[in-house]
Amino acid sequence: MEGDGVTTQTVAWQEEDVLAIGIEDKQEAPGAITATVRALRPPVVETKHHTATSTVDASEDRITLVQTFEEGEHYCTSAIAIGIVGRSVRMQQPTQTEAQLVAEPGQESFTVLIATAANFDRDVNVAAVARERLDHAVAEGADGIRAANERWWKEFWSRAFVHLRSEDGAAEEVEKHYTYFLYLMESSSRGSFPPNFGGMLWNTDGDYRRWGAQQWWTNLSLYYRGLFPSNGIELTDPLFELYSGMRGACATAARQQWGSEGIYVPETTCFNGLADLPDDIAEGLRVLYLLEKTWEMRSQQFREFAAAKHPHTSRWNWKAPGRFDDGHWTYTDKGTGPFGEVNHFFASGPELAYLYWKRYEYTRDGTWLREYAYPMLRGVAEFFRHYSNLTRDPDGVFHLHHVNHSEPVLGAKDPFDALVGLHGILPAAINAAKTLNVDADLQSKWFDLLENLVPLPTSDHPDSIHSRDGDGPRIWASAFTPAASLPNPDSLWGEFDVRCRYYDFDIATLETRNPCENPERFELAEATFEQCHPNGVGLETRVPVMSSLGVIAARLGRASDLKNALLNQIRAKWPEEDFVEFDETGQLAVLPNRYDTARRQSGTRSATARQRRVRITRGSLSEHSPWSRSRARYPCLSSVASGVGRRIHAALSQRISRDRVDEGGQGGFCGGALPGRRDVPTSKSVGERSHTGVPGRETAGRRGRIDGDRRYGRR
Structure with missing residues (x-):
């Protein structure tokens, strides 16, 4: 990020909850740069049985904010700690609810480190945990953090990418959104809870969802239904931790x-x-x-x-x-x-x-x-x-x-x-x-x-x-x-x-057409699809953000319908009729891809031709994303990206699932480790980040059969 002679470069450390912001001030007369933590409420707020406590501290060249929420047996506490490396600093606490760390004027570059910690355990000192993470980041150094991230993303993309090409450029467009979706999911799936549908973790000006922090399964599931073939099974850990918990x-x-x-x-x-x-x-x-x-x-x-x-x-x-x-x-x-x-x-x-x-x-x-x-x-x-x-x-x-x-x-x-x-x-x-x-x-x-x-x-x-x-x-x-x-x-x-x-x-797929399976069910699926779309899916067919039309088309083997469904959903041609919020987020310079953010108050839907052409801003992708070097600009929605991921996976898995039946079978696409092969990295269990090869024989093409001869309630 660059402006008025000051340049910043931000990296989110993959290994710890730490954000490193490198700052370079090339102004002729540089001034002090201040980092501030500020409570969102008075130090103690009691509302019936609920108590919210906020504490700020400035000591040992660090500033911290600790927030604690208690109600009955429920206890939740979080902390944010900030330190500065590479510049002389002074601390100040202007008010009871605010602390500041001031970097003295100078033109040498320096780094602001921001660490967080949270816990439900009353015995855990989250401020100490956050400060310890700052110490780890200081020891690693900005270059070390950046190098660790490069190694991490290189390993991830080596097994997760899909390469698509077509004469009309449609495949490349789909590939961009598929990759962007995986980038978003990997960037917001390292904790114990999944990102909420509608803006994920990126609602920077507050949460206006009318259902608050509740998860809405139908919406949330859109992020996860297509992840398994991506070789990023660990991305599903937060979802399963949530519901198993x-x-x-x-x-x-x-x-x-x-x-x-x-x-x-x-x-x-x-x-x-x-x-x-x-x-x-x-x-x-x-x-x-x-x-x-x-x-x-x-x-x-x-x-x-x-x-x-x-x-x-x-x-x-x-x-x-x-x-x-x-x-x-x-x-x-x-x-x-x-x-x-x-x-x-x-x-x-x-x-x-x-x-x-x-x-x-x-x-x-x-x-x-x-x-x-x-x-x-x-x-x-x-x-x-x-x-x-x-x-x-x-x-x-x-x-x-x-x-x-x-x-x-x-x-x-x-x-x-x-x-x-x-x-x-x-x-x-x-x-x-x-x-x-x-x-x-x-x-x-x-x-x-x-x-x-x-x-x-x-x-x-x-x-x-x-x-x-x-x-x-x-x-x-x-x-x-x-x-x-x-x-x-x-x-x-x-x-x-x-x-x-x-x-x-998986009760109506291309396999279901087999006379030994359930061809009647496949015919019902096709007839129902054609009742809803008698002329198929054309370039003007409305495909909303939450639509599964592409998945259905893939399952039924309708290639043209699949292509148009994907492109129409990505391009969001009719945002005024969809879960698309242009007025509140589409025009913002920060993360304008958050089109699926929950609407405020009235829930009105409006868009102009100019708003419909909003592009993602430079630098939103990782430095180590395949697109970062070209700084590509393209329209994007986080939920549409998730839909694209599901639809690509649905299309690819139709072939992959058949190939996976035999041990070591290979799917028919270009990428990293192929789903179904022995080299697929898989999570051992929820919460573990280490991976092992897949043992035994894969049978994804036979999901749910009992003794191999019954297919999902076939009568």
Whole structure:
């Protein structure tokens, strides 16, 4: 960065939580340069049961800020420490909430080092940890940090890059975004928590997401579904640490909220899962949510308890936005009883559990399967098996009642996305149990459920939400009636119709066309795609930020549709109709690629032709990225980049998965270590950064089969 005679060069150290800023002042009359830490609030702020404490310190030529948050048993503390190397400094503390480190005037270059630390443990002195990291950085030196980063990025790109070429330049454009996505993910995936969807870690002017710090699974999963073939499996560590860490809370939620066993994975929740409920509240909530009592029978105690709960959480999502009325917080429901867009939303659990299973399939890590994947698969399968509104009819067929199909269809019968998830994870759970030689009794019970589970809903059923169009083709339906609430019928054919969720479970791929597999299911997938896109995907087809259209096209072998879907999504031609925030972030000089940042307040969408051509600024990519030397400028979105990564992987994996069946098979693309080969670096377990070669035989082309002869609920 350069301006007014002062040049800075910033490096984020790969090995420690330290930022090194090299500064060179070539002004004729250089002045002092000041580094400041400032608390965001008074030293102590108490809000009911919550206490926020901020402490600044200036000592030993270092300045620090420590922030601590306490509420009940919850404790979280963080520290930032700043030091300067290469210039004489003086310290000053102008106020109780501010400390400064002043570099005296001079023209010699110097380095500002910024270190951070955070912990949930009351016994850890995070200020001392941050200062220790500063010491490590001083010992390494700026040149040492830069050299270490160069080695680190060189190793990463050697195994993660994909090289694409085409006469029209489209392949090169896709390659840029694919690479940029991996750069973003690697730059924000070194801790215990995944980056939040919508700006990731780069919201530099505050967090305006209306759901706060909660993770929204459908959104968050877009970053992770395509990572396994990239040879960057360690990038998924934060995701799995997050959800494995809340497994106990998910088990409690399954029991308290739904009267079930296993684990309930909420669509929206905080990092530690849903909160424990008082027993009487849990009982009242449970009978309402299972429709054992009418909504009008909810108690005053329940209404008052719900008043202060967050309406985006997958427990209180029946609440409409509240407001203050004469000094009192008031709220209403949405008019659909206990149902909300994410209240009876059950697709998240199977999707997450299957992602655990896929990591095992790519790594063949038995420890991972035993300690992480199988507990999640088992928990989700048991949640459904014990869910009281999964019932068996007189013919022996299991049906699912009062469950959402994604967000638009509330409280329906046999919703597509929950059912496709159940058809997907039951074979995986059985296969995992067989591999581990555990739970023989559950294997037989899961197999019975799978064998007798209602097929995915189709349009030829008299209760189908999607009525068959005369002699038109038989297609998949979102759900059957009765339902608590349905959207406008026209929207059922829209881009966000998530009957596309079948792609998460590999139940309709090119392999499925094989007569020995399930050609009928493949035909249904094709017919449903063509119903939504009768003319295919053209250059003017709207492909939103969160669309999975490219993945679906790849799974169905539709090359032209895949290409157009990728390019349209990257180029964001219709930002005013999308989750794209030009007014608040698109025009900024800092990180203008954050188009998917959550909208502020009114949520208005607007864009001008000039705004639509916003380019990424120079220097946003790593010095060691393949593009840094040319300082390429191109339009970019972090979420679109993630979509591109998933779609490239979907297209490549169609071939790679077949090649991987035989040990040592090689995929058909140019890159580093190929997915499926023995030289794939894989993480040993969550939280470990070391890697080993993949042992044993790869069978990604046969995901979820039981004894090799059953494919995902094929009936």
